Amino acid sequence: MGHGRNDVMSKNLPERVFFNDTTLRDGEQAPKVAFSREGKIAIAKMLEASGLDQIEVGIPAMGEKEQDTIRDILRLNFFARISTWNRACESDITASIKVGATLVHITLPVSDLQLRAKFDRDCTWALHHLRHMVKFARDQGLEVTVGFEDASRADQDFLIELAQSVTEEGVTRIRYADTVGCLTPRITRMRIGRLARAISVPVEIHAHNDFGLAVANTLAAVEAGAEWVSTTVTGLGERAGNAAMEPVAMALEELYAIKTHLDAVKFEPLARLVRDQSGRPLSVEQPIVGSYAFAHESGIHVAALLADPMTYQAFAPARVGREHAFLLGKHSGRKALRHRLASLGLEVTEDSLKNLLGTIREKEDWTDGELLRLYQEMSNDLNAHR
Numbered sequence: 453m454g455h456g457r458n459d460v461m462s463k464n465l466p467e468r469v470f471f472n473d474t475t476l477r478d479g480e481q482a483p484k485v486a487f488s489r490e491g492k493i494a495i496a497k498m499l500e501a502s503g504l505d506q507i508e509v510g511i512p513a514m515g516e517k518e519q520d521t522i523r524d525i526l527r528l529n530f531f532a533r534i535s536t537w538n539r540a541c542e543s544d545i546t547a548s549i550k551v552g553a554t555l556v557h558i559t560l561p562v563s564d565l566q567l568r569a570k571f572d573r574d575c576t577w578a579l580h581h582l583r584h585m586v587k588f589a590r591d592q593g594l595e596v597t598v599g600f601e602d603a604s605r606a607d608q609d610f611l612i613e614l615a616q617s618v619t620e621e622g623v624t625r626i627r628y629a630d631t632v633g634c635l636t637p638r639i640t641r642m643r644i645g646r647l648a649r650a651i652s653v654p655v656e657i658h659a660h661n662d663f664g665l666a667v668a669n670t671l672a673a674v675e676a677g678a679e680w681v682s683t684t685v686t687g688l689g690e691r692a693g694n695a696a697m698e699p700v701a702m703a704l705e706e707l708y709a710i711k712t713h714l715d716a717v718k719f720e721p722l723a724r725l726v727r728d729q730s731g732r733p734l735s736v737e738q739p740i741v742g743s744y745a746f747a748h749e750s751g752i753h754v755a756a757l758l759a760d761p762m763t764y765q766a767f768a769p770a771r772v773g774r775e776h777a778f779l780l781g782k783h784s785g786r787k788a789l790r791h792r793l794a795s796l797g798l799e800v801t802e803d804s805l806k807n808l809l810g811t812i813r814e815k816e817d818w819t820d821g822e823l824l825r826l827y828q829e830m831s832n833d834l835n836a837h838r
């Protein structure tokens with residue numbers, strides 16, 4: 453097989469999956485995260501450069517400041533579709549019109565639990581109210597997508613009825629939100645499959661990561677027919693976050709052979725930009741973009757990698773603009789050390805290598821500078837004894 457691609461389990465997989473990035477909306481709802489105007493615009497530009505199909509830029513109803521930022525982004529005339537997030541109320545939709553949005557996303561809680569707690573209402577009200585709000589937006593000439601908040605804890609028959617009803621009003625996509633992240637891949641597949649078969653417009657999956665399943669559930673939804681995925685850069689989002697764009701994109705391309713419009717080489721700089729603008733540190737083992745995502749220390753692994761890179765990689769790091777890093781430390785072997793020294797233009801005898809390795813194993817993660825100094829000390833010692 454030569455690569456990590458799994459057997460394609462379904463003949464119905466889409467040829468291409470579309471990405472709707474919500475870093476600037478749901479990502480910003482992460483605790484203690486508030487992007488500046490400049491930060492939002494910089495991230496939006498980088499998302500555009502990375503090939504995102506759609507960017508959910510924010511919530512106009514939040515006020516003048518947010519509206520100004522959204523106006524600035526709309527003026528950039530991106531290739532990506534720009535959408536705004538709206539509660540199902542006239543004032544939110546009017547605020548979106550005010551900033552010049554042409555694509556609006558209207559959200560309504562759909563579980564009995566949330567309908568009761570947030571509005572003291574029931575499903576019958578939700579059905580009429582949402583349809584009314586969609587009609588209101590459509591009458592203003594807007595393209596409308598609809599989001600079912602807390603869909604995973606709602607009556608699934610009701611969801612289908614609701615989806616069919618708003619589709620009749622001209623909605624172009626339905627977002628299924630696993631708001632508290634309680635789906636499993638198996639249930640996702642069953643439910644998304646049923647919903648996708650019941651409606652004529654694409655389904656978008658919006659998964660949260662409370663059980664660490666956001667990426668798995670997003671992929672399961674694609675297996676069942678979701679053509680759109682809602683993700684954030686590195687999974688930044690409320691509580692444990694959202695589905696991270698980078699592993700979803702790379703899994704689709706590498707494991708499912710499904711195309712995306714994304715430029716994976718931009719993922720790491722994009723993640724660093726979002727880290728800087730959000731103040732959220734980037735975990736070293738973050739898939740695709742973490743500083744150790746392609747790093748090795750084990751002597752056995754490094755020796756094998758040097759013989760054949762496929763031994764310990766799922767895909768070539770160059771695909772995402774990265775390269776293998778060979779860290780030196782407690783678990784290092786001679787081949788790794790020789791390789792690192794050679795990359796600095798240094799050659800050593802087998803005996804010196806053995807000597808050096810003892811010192812190398814006493815400390816983790818040697819920098820090039822430290823390695824050079826160690827090499828020079830050893831050479832000086834040798835000369836002194838000559």
Ligand SMILES: [Zn+2]
Pocket residue numbers: 478629631658660
């Ligand atoms: Zn969300």
